[in-house]
Amino acid sequence: MAVKSGTEPAVASHIFDWDFVFGHANYWLFIVLMMTGLYIVVARGNLVKKIVGLNIFQVAVFMLYISIGKVTGGTAPIFPLDMKVDPTVVYSNPLPHVLILTAIVVGIATTSLGLALIVRIKEAFDTIEEDELLLIERKLTAADNREHGPAMGGRA
Amino acid sequence: MIVTIIDILLFFMLVMTALAIVNRRRLFSVVMLAGVFSLLTALLFVTMDAVDVAFTEAAVGAGISTVLMLGTIAQTSRREKDPTRSGVLPFFVVAVTGAALVYGTLDMPNFGDPNAPAQLHVGPDYLKNSVEDMDLPNVVTSILASYRGYDTLGETAVVFTAGIGVLLLISGLAGRRRREDEEEN
Amino acid sequence: MQHHLILRVITKLLVSTIILFSLYVQFHGDFSPGGGFQAGVIMAAAFIFYGLVFGLENVQRVFPPWIVHRMMALGVMIYAGTGFFSMFLGYDYLDYNAFAPHHPSHGQHYGILAVELGVLVTVTGVMVAIYYAFAGRPPQVSDEDW
Known part of the structure; x- marks a missing residue:
């Protein structure tokens, strides 16, 4: 663990420092959110629900980026209309906003690609539950083995 | 300080919504809760000064993606089948990953720190x-x-x-x- | 949805307002939150809204699929074409100073307008095309089952 500078106390004593807790609570809560999304992806068998879980995970990552750009006491990075910028006003960092703005739109485009795949899977296998899909897949492989296995010299 | 408290409140609402999504079996309510989740996210982005991002998230998450997911469940099925396996192993995996990520945040600068590396580049x-x-x-x-x-x-x-x-x-x-x-x- | 009278009237009122709002978001994006991505999504939402209430055939009479499919590619072409145009004027790729050499910030304004227009066209096209693709298939779940 890299401690930032020599004068700072070790991490274990940081935990009960209220400044530290308030300054990091955001990150911890977004990790809780991210892990909820990951849990849905790993534990639930329905493909639509998996996509919703992936979306939650994705949004948690967006939040991390945006929270990195936030400056205490800052405001949205939009200047007054007459462009007379007051040097005492603090603006939040606009760069993460740009990255995440485009990422959201790309995210919906890729999500819809996943949903389209689900529709096709339903059409081909008549189910969108992972367990049933795996069973069907196993049967298909077995059938392939029976048919082509000898010609391929063992497993197809 | 007040901003942090609003943030944490909104975050708790988000986590509640996400937990509700985990347990729902009816996909229709899952999709609707996902829309609620997006709107709460947009609010959170506003408190973090990202108005452009909030705008996009509100339009995309609550609008288009809800329609597309409803279209998908109209094509597929409207209920999730009951799980056949226990959720203990996934929970363990998720807990370990989460712990590793929390360990990673201990080095990070405080939220809103004007001297954080990200603000100096x-x-x-x-x-x-x-x-x-x-x-x-x-x-x-x-x-x-x-x-x-x-x-x-x-x-x-x-x-x-x-x-x-x-x-x-x-x-x-x-x-x-x-x-x-x-x-x- | 033939019997939802209020929904149909409100939709007719709202759709044009939403399209107008999306144009505001597009062209006011330099001064306030907004820009091509948001405007594209909002404009697509207007057509999707119309399609949800009045049915796919009606919205496709307003906004035929062949136009939508060409818009998807046209937006990327506008964006990339802006870059090539500045290259032909002897500047770098996507260097907007080329459009007003004596007044660089005006050149930037023109360039930003052009590329945001490209983004608007592509995002609108893609979102509406995706909606058409999903809505164009016969549903497996009947209306009563929801």
Whole structure:
């Protein structure tokens, strides 16, 4: 663990420092959110629900980026209309906003690609539950083995 | 301080929504809760000064993605089947991953720290120079379209490619052509 | 949805307002939150809204699929074409100073307008095309089952 500078106390004593807790609570809560999304992806068998879980995970990552750009006491990075910028006003960092703005739109485009795949899977296998899909897949492989296995010299 | 408290409140609402999504079996309510989740996210982005991002998230998450997911469950099924396996192993995996990520945050600068590394690099340069270079009030637009125009060109191409992919998969053009071929034969 | 009279009237009122709002978001994006991505999504939402209430055939009479499919590619072409145009004027790719050499910030304004227009066209096209693709298939779940 890299401690930032020599004068700072070790991490274990940081935990009960209220400044530290308030300054990091955001990150911890977004990790809780991210892990909820990951849990849905790993534990639930329905493909639509998996996509919703992936979306939650994705949004948690967006939040991390945006929270990195936030400056205490800052405001949205939009200047007054007459462009007379007051040097005492603090603006939040606009760069993460740009990255995440485009990422959201790309995210919906890729999500819809996943949903389209689900529709096709339903059409081909008549189910969108992972367990049933795996069973069907196993049967298909077995059938392939029976048919082509000898010609391929063992497993197809 | 007050901003942090609002943040944490909104975060708790988000986590509640996410937990509700985990336990729902009816996909219709899952999709609706996902819309609620997006709107709460948009609120959180506003408190973190990202108004452009909040705008996009509200339009995309609560609008388009809800419609697309409803379209998908109309094509597939409206209930999730009961799980056949226990959730203990996934929970363990998720807990370990989460613990590793929390360990990673211990080194990070405090939320909103003006001296964090992220605030000392190109961000302030854009804020300072765009007054002269662009003469436009919205710095996000200046960066999006001009300073980082190559990025945005790439993102547009990605959106285009994803659209092509969806059309190839489910627009029915391929199926129609196959059927016509079969009729000819 | 033939019997939802209020929904149909409100939709007719709202759709044009939403399209107008999306144009405001597009062209006011330099001064306030907004830009091509948001405007594209909002404009697509207007057509999707119309399609949800009045049915796919009606929205496709307003906004035929062949136009939508060409818009998807046209937006990327506008964006990339802006870059090539500045290259032909002897500047770097996507260097907007080319459009007003004596007044660089005006050149930037023109360039930003052009590329945001490209983004608007592509995002609208893609979102509407995706909606058409999903809505164009016969549903497996009947209306009563929801």
